[in-house]
Amino acid sequence: MPVAPPPLTRLPLNALRAFEAAARTGAFTLAAAELGVTPGAVTAHVKALEERLGAALFERQARGVRLTALGLAAVEELTGAFDALAGAEARMRALALPREVHIATLPAIAQLWLSPRLPALRAAAPEISVSITALEAPPNLKRSLHDLSLFPGTSGGRLVAEDALFPVCSPALAARLRQVEDLAGVPCLSDTAWDRDWEVWLAAAGAQVAVRGPVFSLYALAVEEAVNGAGVLIGHGPLVAGHLERGTLVAPFPRRVSLAAGFRLWSARPMQRGGAVERVAEFLAGQAKAA
Amino acid sequence: MPVAPPPLTRLPLNALRAFEAAARTGAFTLAAAELGVTPGAVTAHVKALEERLGAALFERQARGVRLTALGLAAVEELTGAFDALAGAEARMRALALPREVHIATLPAIAQLWLSPRLPALRAAAPEISVSITALEAPPNLKRSLHDLSLFPGTSGGRLVAEDALFPVCSPALAARLRQVEDLAGVPCLSDTAWDRDWEVWLAAAGAQVAVRGPVFSLYALAVEEAVNGAGVLIGHGPLVAGHLERGTLVAPFPRRVSLAAGFRLWSARPMQRGGAVERVAEFLAGQAKAA
DNA sequence: AGGCATGGCTTAACTTTCCTGACCCTAATT
DNA sequence: AATTAGGGTCAGGAAAGTTAAGCCATGCCT
Numbered sequence: 149m150p151v152a153p154p155p156l157t158r159l160p161l162n163a164l165r166a167f168e169a170a171a172r173t174g175a176f177t178l179a180a181a182e183l184g185v186t187p188g189a190v191t192a193h194v195k196a197l198e199e200r201l202g203a204a205l206f207e208r209q210a211r212g213v214r215l216t217a218l219g220l221a222a223v224e225e226l227t228g229a230f231d232a233l234a235g236a237e238a239r240m241r242a243l244a245l246p247r248e249v250h251i252a253t254l255p256a257i258a259q260l261w262l263s264p265r266l267p268a269l270r271a272a273a274p275e276i277s278v279s280i281t282a283l284e285a286p287p288n289l290k291r292s293l294h295d296l297s298l299f300p301g302t303s304g305g306r307l308v309a310e311d312a313l314f315p316v317c318s319p320a321l322a323a324r325l326r327q328v329e330d331l332a333g334v335p336c337l338s339d340t341a342w343d344r345d346w347e348v349w350l351a352a353a354g355a356q357v358a359v360r361g362p363v364f365s366l367y368a369l370a371v372e373e374a375v376n377g378a379g380v381l382i383g384h385g386p387l388v389a390g391h392l393e394r395g396t397l398v399a400p401f402p403r404r405v406s407l408a409a410g411f412r413l414w415s416a417r418p419m420q421r422g423g424a425v426e427r428v429a430e431f432l433a434g435q436a437k438a439a
Numbered sequence: 440m441p442v443a444p445p446p447l448t449r450l451p452l453n454a455l456r457a458f459e460a461a462a463r464t465g466a467f468t469l470a471a472a473e474l475g476v477t478p479g480a481v482t483a484h485v486k487a488l489e490e491r492l493g494a495a496l497f498e499r500q501a502r503g504v505r506l507t508a509l510g511l512a513a514v515e516e517l518t519g520a521f522d523a524l525a526g527a528e529a530r531m532r533a534l535a536l537p538r539e540v541h542i543a544t545l546p547a548i549a550q551l552w553l554s555p556r557l558p559a560l561r562a563a564a565p566e567i568s569v570s571i572t573a574l575e576a577p578p579n580l581k582r583s584l585h586d587l588s589l590f591p592g593t594s595g596g597r598l599v600a601e602d603a604l605f606p607v608c609s610p611a612l613a614a615r616l617r618q619v620e621d622l623a624g625v626p627c628l629s630d631t632a633w634d635r636d637w638e639v640w641l642a643a644a645g646a647q648v649a650v651r652g653p654v655f656s657l658y659a660l661a662v663e664e665a666v667n668g669a670g671v672l673i674g675h676g677p678l679v680a681g682h683l684e685r686g687t688l689v690a691p692f693p694r695r696v697s698l699a700a701g702f703r704l705w706s707a708r709p710m711q712r713g714g715a716v717e718r719v720a721e722f723l724a725g726q727a728k729a730a
Numbered sequence: 731a732g733g734c735a736t737g738g739c740t741t742a743a744c745t746t747t748c749c750t751g752a753c754c755c756t757a758a759t760t
Numbered sequence: 761a762a763t764t765a766g767g768g769t770c771a772g773g774a775a776a777g778t779t780a781a782g783c784c785a786t787g788c789c790t
Contacts, residue, residue, distance in 0.1 A: 158474055159525055159582075161452035162748085177766065183449055189749055191768060203535035210757040211766055218534050225527040232520035234450055240513045244494035291450075453776085468738060480777050482740060501785035502738055 160200065166193035167205060168230055171215055171223040231290040238293060238417060242425075248277045249428045253298040255282040256339070256367035257411060260387040261309065262298065269431050276424045284341065289416040295425045297414045298432070305412035308432050309386040313349045313405040316383035316392065317374055322400040325380070328355040335361035335379030337370045345382040352405045371397075386411060451491065457484035458496060459517040462510055466503055473579075522581040529584060529708060533716075539568045540719045544589040546573035547630070547658035548702060551678040552600065553589065560722050567715045575632065580707040586716045588705040589723070596703035599723050600677040604640045604696040607674035607683070608665055613691040616671070619646040626652035626670030628661045636673040643696045662688075677702060 169179035170190055180187040198205050205219035215223070241248075253262060258280050269278060286299040300311060317325070321334065328350070336359035338346055346359050361379050364370040371388060374381035375396050381388075383397070385404070391397035413433065419426040460470035461481055471478040489496050496510035506514070532539075544553060549571050560569060577590040591602060608616070612625065619641075627650035629637055637650050652670050655661040662679060665672035666687050672679075674688070676695070682688035704724065710717040 159456075159521075159528060161456060161524070164524060164528065165450075165452060175766075186750055187767070188751085188769080192748080195768090201531055201535045208767070213767080218531065221534055222527055222531045225523065225530065229520050229523035229527060230450075232516065232523065233452070233455060236513055236516040236520060237450060237455065239516065240492055240509065243509050243512055244492045466738075467740095477778055478739070479741080479779085483777085486740095499739070502736095504739075 157200075160193075160197060163193040163197040163200075164226060165230060166190045167197050167219070168223065168226040170194060170206070170213070171219055172227060174215075175212055234291045235417060238295075241293065242295070242417075242420075242423075247275055247424050248279065249296065249424050250279045250281065250294045251296045251298060251428070252281045252283050252287050252292065252294040254284070254300070254341075256341075256384075256387055257298055258282045259368040260371060260390070261411065264390055265432075265435060269428065272431055273424070273427050276428060278428060286414075289414060292416065295416055296429060296432075297416065298411055299414075300407075300409040301412040301414075302408045302410075305414040306429070306433055307410050308413045308435060309411040311407040311410045312385040313345055313407060314383055314385070314399050314403060315349065315380045315401055316388050316397040316399050317380040318377040319395065319398050321377050321380065322398045325400040328353050328401060329357055331355075331359050331380060332357045337361050337374055337379045337381040338363050339367040339370055340365045342367070342382075342384075345384075349382055349403070349405050353401070353403050448491075451484075451488060454484040454488040454491075455517060456521060457481045458488050458510070459514065459521055461485060461497070461504070462506055462514040463518060465506075525582045526708065529586075532584065533586070533708075533711075533714075538566055538715050539570065540587065540715050541570045541572065541585045542587045542589060542719070543572045543574050543578050543583065543585040545575070545591070545632075547632075547675075547678055548589055549573045550659040551662060551681070552702065555681055556723075556726060560719065563722055564715070564718050567719060569719060577705075580705060583707065586707055587720060587723075588707065589702055590705075591698075591700040592703040593699045593701075594703075596705040597720070597724055598701050599704045599726060600702040602698040602701045603676040604636055604698060605674055605676070605690050605694060606640065606671045606692055607679050607688040607690050608671040609668040610686065610689050612668050612671065613689045616691040619644050619692060620648055622646075622650050622671060623648050628652050628665055628670045628672040629654050630658040630661055631656045633658070633673075633675075636675075640673055640694070640696050644692070644694050 166179060166183065166185075166189070169182050170176050173179050173182060176190040176194070177187050180190045183190070194205060201218075203218055204216050205222075206213040207216055251262070259282075262280060266278065269276075281294060286297055286301075287294055289297055297305075298308065315331070315336075317334075324330065324334070336346060338361065340363055343363070350357055350359065362370075362373070364373070367384075367387065370381050371383075371391065373379065374383075375391060380400070381397075383399070388397055392399065413429060415425065415429060419429060457470060457474065457476075457480070460473050461467050464470050464473060467481040467485070468478045471481045474481070485496060492509075494509055495507050496513075497504040498507055542553070550573075553571060557569065560567075572585060577588055577592075578585055580588055588596075589599065606622070606627075608625075615621065615625070627637060629652065631654055634654070641648055641650065653661075653664070655664070658675075658678065661672050662674075662682065664670065665674075666682060671691070672688075674690070679688055683690065704720060706716065706720060710720060
């Protein structure tokens with residue numbers, strides 16, 4: 149077996165990864181956040197790579213950095229290579245643990261849409277182990293370890309649930325609401341991540357009402373509060389459907405605003421026919437018809 | 440700018456590289472040698488990767504390791520990804536230092552063939568800086584930082600010099616050699632890396648002579664010793680041509696054995712038209728006609 | 731067969747490298 | 761003038777890699 153001679157200095161993998169992330173995101177701090185390290189580490193890595201090359205990859209500016217021509221020329225190829233590495237690891241994982249499926253989704257969707265459906269999924273495919281990771285933003289599917297990603301989006305992927313906005317509240321509170329203008333007199337709950345919701349619905353309703361009320365960072369918590377009569381929540385159809393069915397929440401006004409961005413399911417990699425990931429994806433897609 | 444969420448545990452690049460090298464070479468020790476680390480480090484990396492995956496990548500055997508099906512499935516993709524990374528870095532280097540050309544070759548070729556031609560190369564292309572690395576074995580061109588590789592080979596690349604075997608010695612010593620059998624009475628110099636040379640030449644000469652003499656690990660040293668009259672060296676045509684021209688060495692016997700493996704020039708990557716690497720390659724290829 | 735050397739992986743204590751955390755700096759924004 | 765956003769820097773500490781010894785089948789040798 150011929151042995152290739154040892155490199156004088158082996159390929160600085162971590163430095164290349166740091167540079168790639170910095171170049172792709174456009175900032176050291178963003179790269180550091182993505183990699184889960186501190187900005188100082190990114191600084192050091194990029195500097196090491198620049199010293200190794202004997203040329204600058206970024207122009208340092210007062211605020212932020214900008215890629216040099218050299219840096220720009222290298223990003224694309226590096227991104228592809230790291231995507232390939234991540235893909236290789238994901239495939240190894242899939243082979244090692246063929247019955248595990250990892251889903252990334254919004255905390256709200258995880259708690260209010262996915263969680264209620266898990267018993268049926270377990271019943272349909274008891275041998276599959278489904279892990280759910282709640283993320284505030286969709287992961288980079290080429291890099292993350294997730295198999296499926298369920299996030300609001302206007303295109304791509306596979307539509308799993310249409311989204312529509314409309315106020316919901318407890319039946320007791322609904323009795324006090326005759327017209328849209330009455331909203332000004334009650335707490336109007338909302339979520340930090342969806343801070344335009346009331347605005348959008350009120351515009352569609354043609355109302356000039358200034359709604360006010362507590363803002364939650366967890367939508368599920370806002371839903372609970374609405375159930376408890378704490379106020380009127382601007383509801384997302386798929387996330388409050390269960391409560392509407394059970395009557396714990398009601399929609400005081402008939403107007404529903406359909407959103408272009410429905411809940412969509414993306415697959416990180418081509419799914420193996422008949423594999424666990426495909427079965428889970430099929431189950432979730434089947435929920436669109438069921439609803 | 441949307442930031443992809445940080446991975447729970449980022450891709451273990453060094454572990455993947457260690458595994459890839461181990462899988463490709465088939466042994467941890469060979470992988471360690473190629474990476475320039477100790478076997479213990481490879482052991483640790485592979486173990487870490489196996490623990491991360493929750494599955495074995497190698498079957499440990501009394502003597503050596505063997506890839507599992509899982510390991511086998513992953514090698515090819517990883518190899519490709521690391522090749523791409525190395526290629527990306529090499530291209531960055533080429534962009535950063537467009538006037539530098541790195542050549543890998545045998546120590547003997549470096550000293551006895553390449554070195555004498557460097558003044559002409561410098562004269563022809565004064566702005567190009569040529570670095571030469573002497574290696575006992577050809578590097579993996581997809582991984583190494585070299586641009587060109589000049590090694591004996593029977594196919595591929597571009598033939599730069601034909602190789603032929605024949606004894607050479609100082610003129611004084613040659614006077615004592617009438618027939619091939621006289622070789623038994625004088626020290627017969629040889630090189631450790633080319634330990635079959637005498638055997639090959641004697642077989643072609645149809646002689647049943649047992650030649651004996653000092654063995655050198657540096658062919659250039661053996662040549663010097665031959666010049667100094669220390670014995671008869673089994674000469675490689677392109678490597679002793681200079682001394683033959685100057686008369687400091689002579690060939691006491693007319694028989695020359697042409698070798699199938701001539702000195703061949705490989706390029707690590709597609710050469711840029713008109714670039715420094717191409718110019719150096721053209722110069723070296725031109726030496727074939729000149730000789 | 732018995733004995734011994736060998737090749738290859740592993741393990742454990744030590745050392746070097748890399749990352750963190752807190753700070754400083756600059757320029758744009760309020 | 762104060763604040764904010766983004767990079768750079770430095771001392772201290774965690775996680776690499778190294779060195780050296782250990783282990784265990786194989787295979788050679790007498």
